[in-house]
Structure formats: structure tokens, C-alpha cells
């Protein structure tokens with residue numbers, strides 16, 4: 001298993017804080033809580049997931065209670081409150097995608113990676129899960145990979161294999 | 175070729191840039207509105223156009239705008255709904271990806287009409303690429319003087335921001351969206367008060383779908399009357415249809431409202447027929463929340479008239495034999511699809527997405543998912559069908575927001591029209607695990623009314 005301590009670090013870098021400040025400037029004075037969802041995306045893009053200490057720091061920054069952050073991270077599905085593989089393959093599992101083979105693609109990914117939904121491959125590179133309709137049903141089956149949320153459309157078993165190989169070799173180069 | 179009002183220029187290379195968009199007549203609506211029209215003039219044109227909200231409910235946009243409260247000294251907000259989470263719907267993503275300035279232009283004109291000086295475009299968080307695209311478009315429009323302070327020297331100021339959600343279907347519901355934009359869980363608010371009185375930060379707020387806002391551009395350019403000439407009856411203008419499922423050419427199509435369903439499915443200009451030479455079994459015409467119809471009822475109404483792509487025709491027959499245009503998410507099922515499995519999938523979706531505030535929705539969606547799961551996996555009873563209808567009835571109309579109805583309708587309509595298939599799952603559980611029920615009689619010509 002990947003060794004990531006659940007109490008990972010947390011001191012936000014000045015560059016990250018500058019991005020937070022930019023987000024906060026979009027709302028009226030005193031309504032800085034509106035920045036919470038965008039800021040959580042920034043934190044997740046930086047660290048891969050959002051740990052409890054990170055949530056506390058966000059609360060501190062926005063001058064809100066920690067519980068106000070917890071209830072948001074646990075309500076929305078995009079925030080990972082536990083580590084994931086470096087690449088999280090999120091496959092749409094909703095009706096329209098299933099009409100053209102999404103379930104088969106999920107099964108294939110499970111077999112190919114050898115881990116169940118939500119688990120991390122031993123090399124730490126991959127996780128996968130089913131997610132709900134991604135507003136790309138005409139290009140089904142589809143999957144997305146954060147933090148940029150790049151889309152891979154009209155998936156076939158072959159194109160999924162190719163994608164996984166490409167991600168592997170890219171991460172070896174970096 | 176049908177008339178295009180939104181996508182006329184979508185195939186021009188570089189139309190996603192300000193320069194090319196502008197060269198092809200872009201931002202004329204902003205100039206016309208700000209230089210020659212008052213807010214009331216614009217609202218009047220939108221009323222005349224007959225435009226109805228494209229987010230799903232079909233409420234007249236001009237009327238909605240005229241409800242906006244205008245108390246002295248309070249900010250007003252326009253929030254664009256780009257949550258687009260209704261299964262089967264992907265037109266807004268398409269529009270924003272390929273012609274982002276159309277939305278920005280619509281936002282400027284609409285904000286001006288409503289007297290909003292700060293407006294937000296709320297996109298589902300998964301649309302990060304579209305957020306980048308829109309932010310670039312906003313920067314370009316600002317550089318050209320169409321956003322920011324004193325737009326075109328008029329004294330009108332407008333700031334436009336893009337806000338990501340966090341992944342939750344319920345945030346497409348307008349009051350949940352507002353909660354989410356305030357940095358909270360997406361729990362729908364009890365109405366009244368309506369957002370037009372008390373919305374974002376307790377201020378008067380209008381929430382409109384991406385496509386509705388974009389449609390304001392041709393309405394201002396050509397006039398509301400011109401817009402109203404396109405379409406049929408009270409279904410004016412064009413509509414973006416997201417076509418998915420077992421079609422030869424799934425994708426996003428701009429149609430003139432009033433096109434026949436048959437032409438939409440089978441003509442080469444649109445979907446090109448059912449994929450792999452199969453036959454059509456069923457259609458969900460307006461996104462997963464609207465009733466499913468078997469092939470025979472989607473192509474013709476019970477009166478034997480051609481079914482048209484319009485608000486009125488798709489709902490002809492009420493829930494007994496009709497459906498709804500909804501958000502225009504047109505999902506086609508071929509003869510090999512299993513209606514039971516699909517219904518279970520939808521109910522799993524709604525259970526997963528229920529915000530949990532009201533017990534009929536929270537508990538009822540869970541029950542429906544469970545019962546449908548056992549039907550699909552061969553452990554169902556015949557009494558389960560009535561049980562499902564009963565649960566659906568108890569959710570409908572008894573909840574804070576319409577997600578409850580949206581969860582109930584697909585189940586109730588599937589059982590109404592495909593009862594044989596459900597019963598077959600119960601009486602032939604083994605066989606049902608191995609093969610699908612197939613087309614059965616679902617595409618057969620409807621009996622003449624007098625024979626019924």
C-alpha cells in the first residue's frame with residue numbers, strides 16, 4: 001500500500017494562499033465563505049486529497065468553523081477525504097452510459113488494475129471508481145481524471161488499456 | 175436545413191476566440207442593448223420571444239425576469255446554472271466548449287437587463303476544462319471593454335465570475351445551487367421565499383440555464399417577434415437536444431421546436447437511426463427525470479398524431495401516455511436494452527443524489543432502489559410492482575424540491591408502460607439473468623382509439 005500518513009503536513013504555500021486570495025476577491029465583503037468549494041479544489045489539486053488538518057487550515061483561512069468545512073467535503077463527491085492513487089479513473093456508471101457498455105468498461109478496468117473500486121494499486125499509481133452522469137452521455141462510455149478533469153470518451157477495452165499504459169509510462173518519465 | 179440561432183457559427187474555425195467571434199457579428203447584442211435599450215425594453219423583447227427556460231421546467235424567461243424584486247440599495251444577482259447533471263443532458267458543456275462567447279455575451283445582456291453588477295456562472299466542478307475556457311473568454315471580453323467598469327462608456331459596470339461546484343446533482347436545483355454558491359451543502363431551500371425575492375446572500379436573484387441565457391443573444395439581435403416565428407405554438411425558437419444511447423449519431427443538435435420525433439431519430443440530418451441496425455424500443459425524451467415511453471408512444475400520440483419535439487406534443491396525453499421535453503436529454507433504447515435494469519440504475523442514481531432533508535425522498539428513493547435491485551436480480555415478487563408504484567406516489571408532491579418527483583416519475587412510468595417486462599423478470603428469474611425481454615410489443619402500432 002501507498003504510505004501516506006493520514007495527518008499529512010499542512011502549511012499552505014504563499015503561491016497557494018495567493019490563489020485563495022484571488023478567489024475570495026470574487027465575493028462581497030463578508031461573504032468569503034463562498035470561496036470554500038473553489039478553495040477545496042485548489043487544495044486537492046495541490047495535495048491529491050484533503051486531510052482533516054488541511055480542512056482545519058482552510059477553516060482558519062476563511063474564518064469559519066471547521067465543521068462548516070467538514071460538512072462540505074463530505075457532502076460533495078469530488079473531494080477525496082482519503083488518499084487515492086496518483087491517477088483516479090472516474091468512470092460514468094449512469095443509465096445512458098450503461099446503454100453503450102459502461103459496465104463492461106468498469107469490469108475491464110477492475111480486472112486490468114487488479115484492485116476493487118476505491119482501492120489503490122500497489123505501485124500507488126491508480127485508483128478507479130464509478131461516478132454519476134458526467135454530462136458527456138453522447139460520447140459514452142466516458143471517464144475523467146482529475147485534477148484537470150481531462151475526459152476520455154467513446155471508451156473501448158483497447159483504448160482503456162492504451163490509456164493506462166500511457167499514464168504509466170508518463171509517470172515513469174516524470 | 176433547419177434554422178440555427180445558437181450554433182449558426184459553431185463550425186467556424188477559431189469561433190472560441192474573441193477575435194473570430196466578434197468578426198462574425200459577436201457582441202452586437204451587447205452594443206444594441208446597452209446603447210439603445212432600457213432594461214425594461216430587453217425584458218419586453220424576451221417576453222415577446224416566448225422563450226421558455228431550457229433548464230428543464232420550461233418556465234417563461236421574460237416573466238421570470240419581471241418577478242425580480244428591485245428594492246432600493248440592495249444588490250441583484252444573475253446566476254447562470256451550468257450544473258448540467260441531469261443524466262442524458264450534455265448540451266451546455268458542448269455550447270461552452272465550442273462557443274463560449276455566446277454565453278458571455280448573453281450574460282452581459284441579461285445582467286444589464288436585470289440590473290446586476292456582479293454575476294456568477296456556476297458550473298459543476300467536473301467541468302474544469304470549461305471553467306478555463308470561460309475564464310479565458312471573460313478575460314478577452316474584458317480587454318475589449320465589454321466587461322468591467324463603464325462598459326462601452328455607458329456607466330454600467332459588470333463583473334462576471336465562474337464558480338465550480340463540488341459534484342452533486344442536487345446543486346442543479348436553483349436554491350441548492352445558491353446554497354452551494356454560498357459555500358454550503360447543496361440543500362434546497364423551502365420556497366417561498368423565491369430567489370426573485372431572496373436568493374444569493376438574501377438578495378433578489380435570477381437563476382437561468384446556460385442555453386436560456388445564450389438564447390437572449392439572438393432575441394436581442396433579431397427581436398423577440400422574429401424569435402417567436404421559429405418553432406411551433408407556445409414552443410418558440412430552437413432547442414438544443416442532447417441525443418444519447420443506441421443511436422447511429424449521438425450528439426448535440428440544435429433543432430427548431432416542432433420537428434417530428436421520427437425525423438429527429440431517423441433522418442440523416444440528425445441521429446441517423448438506431449445503431450447496429452437494431453430496432454427502437456423506448457425513449458426518455460427529456461433527461462432521466464421525465465417519463466419513459468415505448469417506441470410506439472414516442473413516435474405517435476394515442477390520437478395517432480405524429481409526436482413532435484415540442485413542450486406540448488411531448489407531454490400530450492399527460493403522464494398516462496405522454497412525457498416531457500424537460501432539458502432535452504433524448505435517450506434512445508434499442509431492442510436489446512433491459513427496462514428493469516435501466517430503471518434500477520436510475521433509482522440508484524436518485525437515491526445517491528438525494529440531499530436527505532425530506533424523509534419521503536431520502537427513504538423512498540432507497541426503497542425503490544432496493545426493490546428494483548431484487549427484481550433485476552431475480553428475487554422479486556409480483557407484489558413488488560404495486561409496492562413500487564405506491565412508494566413513488568408517496569414521494570411525489572411531498573418533498574421540499576422536485577428531486578423527489580424526478581425520482582418517482584421514471585419508476586412509475588416504466589411500470590406503467592413495461593409492466594409485462596417487469597412481470598417476466600419475476601416469473602422467469604433464471605431466464606431473465608441470461609437474456610433480455612427484447613422488443614416484445616413495444617414498437618407495435620397503437621390500437622385505434624375506438625378499439626380501446
Ligand SMILES: Cc1cc2nc3c(=O)[nH]c(=O)nc-3n(C[C@H](O)[C@H](O)[C@H](O)COP(=O)(O)O)c2cc1C
Pocket residue numbers: 226227228229230231232233235255256257258259260343344345346347348349381382383384386387575576577580
Ligand atoms: C433536481 C434538480 C436538478 C436540476 N438540474 C438543473 C441543471 O443541471 N441545470 C439547469 O439549468 N437547471 C436544473 N434544474 C432546474 C433549476 O432548478 C431551474 O429551474 C433552472 O436553472 C432555471 O433556469 P431556466 O428557467 O433558464 O430553465 C434542476 C432542478 C431540479 C429539481
Ligand code: SF4
Pocket residue numbers: 344361362527528529530531532533535536573574575576577578
Ligand atoms: S426532495 Fe430530496 S433532494 Fe429535494 S430537498 Fe427533499 S431530500 Fe433533498
Ligand code: FES
Pocket residue numbers: 092093094095096097098132133134135136137138140142261262263
Ligand atoms: S450517463 Fe454517462 S455521461 Fe451522462
